[in-house]
Structure formats: structure tokens, C-alpha cells
Amino acid sequence: MKFYLAPMEGITGYVYRNAYHAHFAPMDKYFTPFLAPKNNGGGFSHREKNDILPEHNQGMETVPQILTNSSQDFLRAAEDLKEYGYREVNLNLGCPFATVTAKGKGAGFLREPERLETFLDQVCEGMASLGMEFSVKTRLGAEDPLEFDRLLEIYNHFPLKELIIHPRVLKDFYKYHPKMENFAKALQDSHAPVCYNGDIFDSETYNRLTDDYQDLQAVMFGRGILMDPFLIEKVSGRPAPGQERTPKKRLEAFHSQLLEGYIEIMSGERNVLFKMKEMWAHLIRFDPGWEPYIKKLRKAQHLSEYRIITDQMFRE
Ligand SMILES: Cc1cc2nc3c(=O)[nH]c(=O)nc-3n(C[C@H](O)[C@H](O)[C@H](O)COP(=O)(O)O)c2cc1C
The missing domain is CATH 1.10.1200 (Non-ribosomal Peptide Synthetase Peptidyl Carrier Protein; Chain A)
Structure with a gap:
């Protein structure tokens, strides 16, 4: 199993990622909180640049995440990231907050599948010419999990590096339980390798997930790691630095x-x-x-x- 640290705006910046990586079982990938490239080539903010600087991400696999609904802005950001040495980026299609979704970004973009398809088409072509790969972090839809049938059909047209699924819809925010029946179907039908994300806060829930979905190859942990940074050791026995200490x-x-x-x-x-x-x-x-x-x-x-x-x- 591969383990990923979820992007969490305001929390999992490079200071947190480095501190986690130095003291707990290492993650296979660390996703940055979203970078929101400015329109018209404005580039990254000072804070965003600091988060992705290679010297702030030594010895770990960091994947920058981009939040935009403009393929031009996505590709410009990817090109900048390539100069910093990155070869993989992630697209945020999961953020449920109104300030983001009202602009048709994050999970708000899921409301416009046709536009999303055109966007992905352009991004895919651009990324291929940059020699880069991209993955998608998505919810099941905006209002209804059945929207995912159409969304998956679209994702399946493109060679995504990974499809990270948080099985809730936009309007759920973080309420209710993840919709596991819809996740099961997505896991079965996705052409891209699937990563599960959502509400894995203890070993029991993790064991249930991996028993139920034996084909699963990656799990992304967010709040569970904030609550218990020893969680990866507990679920996998993966060694951690300084493990001999209390x-x-x-x-x-x-x-x-x-x-x-x-x-x-x-x-x-x-x-x-x-x-x-x-x-x-x-x-x-x-x-x-x-x-x-x-x-x-x-x-x-x-x-x-x-x-x-x-x-x-x-x-x-
Ligand atoms: C404070 C906070 C900030 C978040 N920021 C981001 C973000 O920048 N990009 C993103 O894709 N998801 C973001 N998320 C969502 C998480 O990546 C993750 O999908 C969500 O917390 C569910 O996983 P969990 O139940 O393991 O925490 C954020 C979540 C929280 C709680």
C-alpha cells in the first residue's frame, strides 16, 4: 500500500511536511496545499514559492497541487513547477468552500462536466508536451453521487497518473459518511489507479477499508494524521525515524x-x-x-x- 499526506491549506505547508517526515513513518507522497496561479501569468505568491522550493522539500516526494479552471493558467503553473524540478502535479476538484466553488473552481468545476472535459483535453495535451504527468483529486459530484458516472467517463478519456477520490459530494462538505458504494463502483470502473481519501482516523477504519477493497493501492490521509501522527506506523508497521524513543x-x-x-x-x-x-x-x-x-x-x-x-x- 502507498500512503499519501493530504493537502490541507494552512496546515500541511512545508514546515509541517518536513517535521512530519523527520519524526514519523514516511509518506510515499506529500501533496502541497493548493497553489492558485494568478490569471495572466502572475505566477505564484511568495508563500506558494516557499512551499515548493526544492530546498524546502528535500528527501521526500512532493506533489504540488493546483487550483484553477483555466487550462492556460494550469499549464503555465506546471511549466514553472517543471523549472523547480517537478514532473507531477495534482488538480484540485474537491475544495467545497464557497469562495472557491462560486468561481467554478475546486468541486465547483464538477458542476460543468462539458467545460471540465475541454479543460482536461487541453491540459493533457499541454502536459504531454511538457513531459509531465498529472493526477486528479475529486469528489463524487456537486449535488448527487450519481453525477460520478459522467465524471468518471470523462476522467477515463485521459491518461491520469492517479485518481484520488474523496467519496462525498460538494454539498456534503465534510458531513455524513463517505459514500462507499459509489467509491466501490469508481474503483472498479476507473482506468487510472485509484487512491482512497476520507475519514480514516484509526487502524480499525483503515483495516476495514483495505479488507473491503483489496485492489486498493493507495490511501491518502488528512485529519487522521493531525489527530494521530503515529497512524501510518500503526496501520502498516512501516518503520519511522527515532522509533526506539517513547x-x-x-x-x-x-x-x-x-x-x-x-x-x-x-x-x-x-x-x-x-x-x-x-x-x-x-x-x-x-x-x-x-x-x-x-x-x-x-x-x-x-x-x-x-x-x-x-x-x-x-x-x-
Ligand atoms: C483545513 C483543511 C484544509 C484543506 N485544504 C485542502 C487543499 O488545499 N486541497 C485539497 O485538495 N483538499 C484540501 N482539504 C481536504 C483534504 O485534503 C481531505 O480531502 C479531507 O480532509 C478528507 O480527508 P480526511 O478525512 O483524511 O481528512 C483540506 C481539508 C482541511 C480539513
Whole structure:
């Protein structure tokens, strides 16, 4: 089985990816949060460039993700990425947020299958001449999972490197359960290799998935890794760096790399604290004894306070 880290805007930037990779079982691929190329060749923002710079992605397989509905912008971005050494990019057809979907991007693009087909046709031709490959990360549709029949027919016209499926529709956001019957059909009918994504938060769910779908070759993990960064080790036994140390020591080392990384690149301790508090919001289940500390962390206004609390947590 191949394991991928899901793109998560605001969380899985290069600081997080490097810290994860240094301390936990390595992922086969790390997808960047979406890069949104500006119209008319404006290129990437400073933050986006930093995320894809080769020196910030050493020793791991990073796949940049692009969010656009313009084939010209996609191809221009791919060409820029090629100069940085990338040979594979991913197209975001899954983002459910209104600011994105209202512009017909992300999962909003799924509402226009004809336009999507033309887009993919142009992207495919352009990518072939660039000597690059691309994969798609998609939902089942906008309103109804049955829309996927038509969408898969379109995807099957093109030599996609991979089809990553999050089996919900746009209007579900992250509610309800992934629609596994529709996923089963997609897995069976897709010409491209399929990667599953969605709600794998523990070993039990992972084992059920892989028992039910024995042909599955790749799983992408998002929130499950934020909740439990040891999850890949637990589900696969894949070795991790520093595995001989206790989980708490390893988490401490990861935490320290993350904290120092954010301090280095972000201006102002408020922004750093915001990022760190977000991390703790997901890690809440890691050690029930930490609950009172996490409550205190939420109120911390200064890094000095924050450090005192986390030092206590890791010392206990
Ligand atoms: C905070 C957050 C940011 C996300 N940003 C992106 C993104 O930039 N691109 C993308 O394709 N999906 C994005 N997603 C969706 C995830 O990649 C993933 O599909 C989703 O969380 C479901 O997987 P999970 O249940 O394993 O978390 C985001 C999800 C979250 C929670």
C-alpha cells in the first residue's frame, strides 16, 4: 500500500511536511496545499514559492497541487513547477468552500462536466508536451453521487497518473459518511489507479477499508494524521525515524521542530500561536491527561507562556 499526506491549506505547508517526515513513518507522497496561479501569468505568491522550493522539500516526494479552471493558467503553473524540478502535479476538484466553488473552481468545476472535459483535453495535451504527468483529486459530484458516472467517463478519456477520490459530494462538505458504494463502483470502473481519501482516523477504519477493497493501492490521509501522527506506523508497521524513543519523546521532537519552524518564517508570535493551537485542537485525543493543559494552551497569549505549558506536558 502507498500512503499519501493530504493537502490541507494552512496546515500541511512545508514546515509541517518536513517535521512530519523527520519524526514519523514516511509518506510515499506529500501533496502541497493548493497553489492558485494568478490569471495572466502572475505566477505564484511568495508563500506558494516557499512551499515548493526544492530546498524546502528535500528527501521526500512532493506533489504540488493546483487550483484553477483555466487550462492556460494550469499549464503555465506546471511549466514553472517543471523549472523547480517537478514532473507531477495534482488538480484540485474537491475544495467545497464557497469562495472557491462560486468561481467554478475546486468541486465547483464538477458542476460543468462539458467545460471540465475541454479543460482536461487541453491540459493533457499541454502536459504531454511538457513531459509531465498529472493526477486528479475529486469528489463524487456537486449535488448527487450519481453525477460520478459522467465524471468518471470523462476522467477515463485521459491518461491520469492517479485518481484520488474523496467519496462525498460538494454539498456534503465534510458531513455524513463517505459514500462507499459509489467509491466501490469508481474503483472498479476507473482506468487510472485509484487512491482512497476520507475519514480514516484509526487502524480499525483503515483495516476495514483495505479488507473491503483489496485492489486498493493507495490511501491518502488528512485529519487522521493531525489527530494521530503515529497512524501510518500503526496501520502498516512501516518503520519511522527515532522509533526506539517513547511516543511522547517523538511527539516532543516533532512539536519542537514545528514550533521553531513557524517562529522562523512567521511574523509575530500571535500567528505562531494560532498555528500551534490549531495543531493541538486536532491532537486532543492523544493523551487524555493533557486535556487541562490544552485548555490552558488555548488561552496563551505569548510564546513564553506557551512554552512553559508545553514543557510541563512533555515532562510529565
Ligand atoms: C483545513 C483543511 C484544509 C484543506 N485544504 C485542502 C487543499 O488545499 N486541497 C485539497 O485538495 N483538499 C484540501 N482539504 C481536504 C483534504 O485534503 C481531505 O480531502 C479531507 O480532509 C478528507 O480527508 P480526511 O478525512 O483524511 O481528512 C483540506 C481539508 C482541511 C480539513
